[in-house]
Amino acid sequence: MPSKPAPIKKAAKKEPAKKEEEKAPEPAPAPAPEPAPAEAAPAPAEGEAAPAEEGPAAPPAEEPKPPTPPPADAAPTEEAAAPVAADEPASDAAAPVAADEPASDAAAPAAAEEPVVDAAAPAAAEEPAVDAAAPAAAEEPAADASAPAAEIPPAATDAAEAPADAAAAPAADEAAPAAEAPADAEAAEAPAPEEPKAPTPPPPPPKEPTSAPVELFIEDKNDTSVTIIWSQPENIGLSGLDGYTIEICKEGTEDWKAVNEDLQKSCRYVIKNQTTGDRLKIRVxxxxxxxxxxxxxxxxxVLVKEIAxxxxxxxxxxxxxxxxxxxxxxxxxxIPFTGKPKPVVTWTKDGKPLDAKRVNIRSSDRDSxxxxxxxxxxxxxxxxxxxxxxxxxxxxSLILQIVELPGPPATMKIVDTWGFNVALEWTPPVxxxxxxxxxYTVQKADKKTGDWFTVLEHYHRLNATISxxxxGNTYKFRVFAENxxxxxxxxxVTKGEAKILKTxxxxxxxxxxxxxxxxxxxxTTPLSDRATTVGYSTKxxxxxxxxxxxxxxxxxxxxxxxxDPKFRQICVQGICSLEIRKPGNFDGGVYTCKAMNKHGEATVCCKLEVKQAAVPDAAKK
Known part of the structure; x- marks a missing residue:
């Protein structure tokens, strides 16, 4: 078991590190560290102390193995702790704690006061202890946060290095009783290599306003409002465009006031509730x-008045x-009309006002x-x-003509009557x-029947002759006018009557x-000679x-x-005939016809031959 003076040395060596931390500029504000991570830092050391009791730690301390390289995503603070761990194997266990800036400050006093930390020297000398330190460093959340750590300013990086050195120093002191004295001397004399600083990230681009909107002009206006439209700026930039503010002020002043509470998204705006007759300056x-x-x-x-x-x-x-x-x-x-503002409409008839009792007029903005x-x-x-x-x-102007049926012709009269004809005249209707x-339409009627019949239709003259x-009949006439x-x-109707007389x-x-x-x-026709047979009549x-x-x-x-009955004489209409009935042999001869009147006479003759009938030879015998 190592002696207790080791923690005293650790506390003595840690004081300069704390002073360096006080001198170093304070890092960016971060949440205050909780005591739980500080107590968790020596936990792996307690677990590692059990195998350290099985065998002596002196031989491994004489030949320390090179430290396990950190993962690629490790933070610069872990790289800074690695050279220290090369001199002192026990610093491998302290590396994960050094990766977290607040945890390293809390871990230093905890390691100094914990007696179990003295067993870290034999544990650090053994090979299994080094392997256990590597995953611990990889699993430490602070090591995964190396990317954000790169953005910390250089002053904060120096402050982080100081606790890491302070944590490594007590670890070296704890290992000193187990290791030989020359190891402490070499660790003290070996200069710490310079730690590479993280590259400074480029500053974010400055946020710039857009260029001015373009093409601002008046779209419409009336007595209380003005409508404006414009186009978006030509140069918007990376910051985008949030909206527009419309400002107005009266002419002659510079008291600009915004008329829209919220930013206007579209490029059209109606400035309402203005006073008629004011002159406004407008900008966007x-x-x-x-x-x-x-x-x-x-x-x-702009004059607040409706466009005329x-x-x-x-x-x-x-x-x-x-x-x-x-x-x-x-x-x-x-009748439609145009005009702006609403025109005043008036009507007259023949130059005089209309009679409201007879004519109604209704006018709107567009027609009357x-x-x-x-x-x-x-x-x-x-x-x-x-x-x-x-x-x-x-x-x-418009001409209105109300028409109706015409009246009858003023007058109508019968001018003359002759033969079968009557002459009429009339005058136009009043x-x-x-x-x-x-x-005009002219009609006649016989006095006996009284029925009217049309004799002329669509007639244009004022006089007419009826034929x-x-x-022997007596007639009346009437005329209708036509429009x-x-x-x-x-x-x-004619007053008199026309009588057609019998002459x-x-x-x-x-x-x-x-x-x-x-x-x-x-x-005219003479007699002709004839021949006949005895017993056959002839004419x-x-x-x-x-x-x-x-x-x-x-x-x-x-x-x-x-x-003589043997002869028959006939004379009809100048045709004379003489019939001889069954002539005999003695009836042949010359026959004469004689015609006589007081102016003279004439004769014609012919010869008649009567032949004997032929007798057959048998009859003769």
Whole structure:
């Protein structure tokens, strides 16, 4: 067992280390170390003391083995403790404690007061103790935190080195009783190698404000608000853009006040609740982590007043010409207009104010409506609409014409009657229905029946002639006037009547000279010779003409044939025939036909042959 004076030496050697810590600049503020980690530091030493009792620690102390290299991610503070551990093997156990700055300060007094620490010298001399120290250093959370430790300023690094040296010194003193005296001398004379300092990290880039917004101008305004728009800054930078602040002040002052409580994200803003007539200066500032950008200001102060737009009446096309409606129709005409601010609309009729009892006017921001519930003739006229904004105005006129059926023609009369014709005349109607007369319709009626019939339609003249009347009848006439609404309800009727008289007719035939048709008989068809057979009747034919009618006489062989029954004489319409009945052998000869009247006579002759019938030879025998 090692003697107790060792802790006294350890405490004596640790005092300079504490003084160095006091002289060193204080590191960055860190949470105060808890006593639990400080007590946990010697725990591995107690566990290592058990194998140290099994064998003497002197031989390993004469030939110390090189320390186990630290892990790649170990902090610079562990590298600084490694050279000390090369001289004193027991410092391997202290290395993990030195990695934690606050723990190393608490571990030093704990190691000095703990008697078990004296057994660390034989434990450090043995090989298993060195191997156990390496994982302990790797498992220490402080060693894993080497990356953040690199950011600690150099002053804090020096302060961390001091406790590490202080922790290594007591460990060397504890090992001194077990080791030989020359080991302490060598450890004391060996100069500590210079510890490499961690590279200084580059400073973070400075946070800068953005450039000024661009293209600030007025989008719209009215009597109480102003609408502005702008574009984002050209240079935003790494700090980004948080929003915009809109500031205003009255002209002539520099008392700038923000009108938005929160940063404006969009590039459009409506400045509300302003006083009409004020002149405001307006500017916009972009804000980010670097602060406020240079402002962009409107070049001129803005007058809080609605933008004046010249008024203009947009008269519809169908109202640019005469608008015609019938009496009793409902009139509802909408006339749009433009102008800003809202124009003042006025109406007149024929240069005089409208009658509110007859005509209703309703106007909005965009149009005006002329409304008449039931139109009358008196509503006709020229209506004029006027819109006015400040000193500017515009006018438009429309002609409203209310029409109805015309009255009848004023007068109508019968001018003349002759033969089957009647001439009429009339005058235009007194009331044309407030429109042009398109024509007239003329009708007639027979007094006997009383039915009216149209004889002329769409007739444009003021006089007419009615023809094709029936003789002996009496007629009345009437005329209707016609306009675009139709025929007049009544007609103008003639006061008198027109009677078509029956006139007497004396026929005097013309005195023609009678033609003399008297003529001496003349045969137009002569007799022809004939042949006949005995016993077969035959006929002789001829034709004759003459005026007066000639007397016909037949003769045979110059002998007058009288009333002989054998002959038959017929004379009809100048055709004369003589029939010989069953002539015999003695009936042949010359036959003559003689025609006679007071103007003369004529004869024709023919020969008749009567042949004997042929007898067969058998009959002769």
């Amino acid at each position: 500032v972009a804000v980010n982590a670097g602060g406020r950008s240079p402002p962009v200001t409107l070049p001129e102060a 737009d010249r008024p203009k009446v947009r008269l519809p096309r169908f109202l640019r010409q005469r608008y015609v409606a019938n009496v009793g129709d409902k009139i509802n005409l909408t 409506i002329l409304f008449i519930r039931t139109s009358e003739r008196d509503d006709s006229g020229v209506y004029e609409m006027c819109v006015k904004v400040d000193d500017f105005e515009d006018k438009a 009331d044309s229905g407030n429109t042009d007369i398109k024509g 094709d009347l029936i003789m 675009k609404c139709g025929l007049s309800e009544t007609a103008a 007497g007719i004396d026929y005097k035939p013309p005195n023609y000279q009678e033609r003399d048709f008297t003529e001496a008989p003349k045969f 002789l034919l001829c034709s004759v003409r003459g005026e007066p009618k000639p007397k016909v006489q037949w003769m045979k062989n110059q002998m007058i044939i009288g009333d």
